[in-house]
Structures are given as structure tokens and as C-alpha cells.
Amino acid sequence: MMSLLLSFIFPPPESMVVWIMTVVSFVSVANSGFSEIRGKHLNYSKFWNANPTGKRQIRLSSKTGMLMLYTPAFLAGLASFWIFPREGIRSTFLQAAVTLHFFKRVFEVLFIHKYSSGMLLDSAIPISLSYFLSAATMTYAQHLTHGLPEPPINLFYPGIVLFVVGIIGNFYHHYLLSILRGNGEKEYKIPKGGLFDLVICPHYLFEIIIFYGISFISQTLYAFSFTLGTTFYLMGRSYVTRKWYLSKFEDFPKHVKAVIPFVF
Structure with a gap:
């Protein structure tokens, strides 16, 4: 199984930070999906008020909330070009893809989407943090592959x-x-x-x-x-x-x- 995995990925990093983020990212994001099915929703879009708690919660406009979700990740992608410059075509394309994806989301928030609901700050913070950490860790994990042999399956x-x-x-x-x-x-x-x-x-x-x-x-x-x-x-x-x-x-x-x- 491990040999099959290593045929299409770079060797796992020695960085403990990346290992921890790999496990934490998968578990936390996947668990959010199962929580949605169980009825515990992240409070945005149609489900912005789906989980009333009885306590006072900070409500953001949808536009403000969505900008909060995507802007830090976009800036992390943009900063990666300065932090890890010119490390090869794969790294450059990875940085460009991450940055373009989140730039597109910011652009849509500003000029495409129409809004009819709100977003709770309690939901905006973990989503924003997840996207930001994913963008930062993805570009850093790519940086750690610099100089390593390419995976057998390209x-x-x-x-x-x-x-x-x-x-x-x-x-x-x-x-x-x-x-x-x-x-x-x-x-x-x-x-x-x-x-x-x-x-x-x-x-x-x-x-x-x-x-x-x-x-x-x-x-x-x-x-x-x-x-x-x-x-x-x-x-x-x-x-x-x-x-x-x-x-x-x-x-x-x-x-x-x-x-x-x-x-x-």
C-alpha cells in the first residue's frame, strides 16, 4: 500500500508541523461534513441561523463574512511567491493555482454573488482559519519537496x-x-x-x-x-x-x- 502511495506522491515530509497539519486538516474538515449530515451546520448561506444556541451571537453580513473566509488564504497564496520564489515549475503552478482559486472567490464575493442571509462570526472564524492554514501549509509542503526526485507517476x-x-x-x-x-x-x-x-x-x-x-x-x-x-x-x-x-x-x-x- 505504501509503495503504491509513494508512486504518485513525494516522500512524506520530515517536518512535524506538516505531519500534524496533514492529520488535523483531514480530520477537522471531514468531521465538518459528517456534522452537516448530523444537523450541526456551519452557519452561513441557507443555514446561517440553523443552530440557535440561545446566547447572543455576532452576525456578519454575508458579503463581509465571505470576504473574511477567502481573503487571508488569497494573501497567503500571494505571499508564497515572495517567501518561496522560483523553486521550479511545479511549485510555481501550485502557488498560482492556490492564489488564483482564492482570488476568484474574493472576486465573486465582490462582483458576482447576491446575498439574502448572513453569517455568524462563530462559523466564519474556523472556516477562514481552515482556508488560510491550508493555503499556507500547501505551499510550505511544496517548498519541502524542492530538490527531491519527482514521483514515478507524474x-x-x-x-x-x-x-x-x-x-x-x-x-x-x-x-x-x-x-x-x-x-x-x-x-x-x-x-x-x-x-x-x-x-x-x-x-x-x-x-x-x-x-x-x-x-x-x-x-x-x-x-x-x-x-x-x-x-x-x-x-x-x-x-x-x-x-x-x-x-x-x-x-x-x-x-x-x-x-x-x-x-x-
Whole structure:
């Protein structure tokens, strides 16, 4: 099993920090997905007030909250070009992919998304921290591979293809969501167009593809660990999103799955 793993990843790092982050990232992000299924939601979007505690909580506007989620990770990616300059094509593309992904999210928050709810600070902080640490650790783990022999199976070029497909698909479906409601409208509607006719969260599907693209570009244990945890989280979040639509709309098409067409 280990020999198969080492055929497509760089040797695991000697850095204890990266080892700890590899385990913590996977466990915490994956557990968030299972928590979503159990009904304990991160409080943003449709579920911003899903877990009332009775105590006073700080509510942010959706726009402020979303900027808080993505800006630190974007800055971490940007800073990596200065901290780890010119360490080879794989490292440069990894830094570019991480930075571009979070820049796109900031751009969407500012110019694409329309908002109808809020976000609780208690949810914004751990999500923001998770993204920031993932961006920082991913670029640092890549730095530690500098000078090491390449993995026997090269996934770099398939990773670029996956990343481009993922980022275009994710942006397109975020755009479809943004034009679903007219100016001043805040009520939710059943999304249509693109892959919305097959799954209710195609933007999550393409975000998963983005992170697998990043993992293939990187080929580090940390990148794959974070991507696998993210997969579990987004599958859990999409599962409860589909349940929410089924509960709110009697005409919701039953054949529309959560995130994987025809499967889940």
C-alpha cells in the first residue's frame, strides 16, 4: 500500500508541523461534513441561523463574512511567491493555482454573488482559519519537496487540466446562481441551467475538482489529505442542501442528486 502511495506522491515530509497539519486538516474538515449530515451546520448561506444556541451571537453580513473566509488564504497564496520564489515549475503552478482559486472567490464575493442571509462570526472564524492554514501549509509542503526526485507517476499535467475545468465550472455555476434572482429579490428559487438539472450543488462538484487538480499539481501528502477532507465536507453540505430544497419546494425534481450526477 505504501509503495503504491509513494508512486504518485513525494516522500512524506520530515517536518512535524506538516505531519500534524496533514492529520488535523483531514480530520477537522471531514468531521465538518459528517456534522452537516448530523444537523450541526456551519452557519452561513441557507443555514446561517440553523443552530440557535440561545446566547447572543455576532452576525456578519454575508458579503463581509465571505470576504473574511477567502481573503487571508488569497494573501497567503500571494505571499508564497515572495517567501518561496522560483523553486521550479511545479511549485510555481501550485502557488498560482492556490492564489488564483482564492482570488476568484474574493472576486465573486465582490462582483458576482447576491446575498439574502448572513453569517455568524462563530462559523466564519474556523472556516477562514481552515482556508488560510491550508493555503499556507500547501505551499510550505511544496517548498519541502524542492530538490527531491519527482514521483514515478507524474500527475502534474492532468492536474492542470482538472484545475482549469474546475475553476471554470465553479465560476459558471456561481454566475448562474447570481442571475437566478432579480434586483431586490431575496427569496430562494430552484436553480436551473448547467449541471443544476442533474445536481443541486454543481458548484461544490467543481470545487472538489479544483482541489483534486491542485493535489495532482502538488503531489504532496498534505494536498491529497486536505482534498479528501474537503470532499467529505462538501458531500455532507450538498446532502443537507438537497434535503433543504426538498423540504421547501414541493416541485423540486426528485432525480436531481446532491453533488455527483446520477449517483449521490
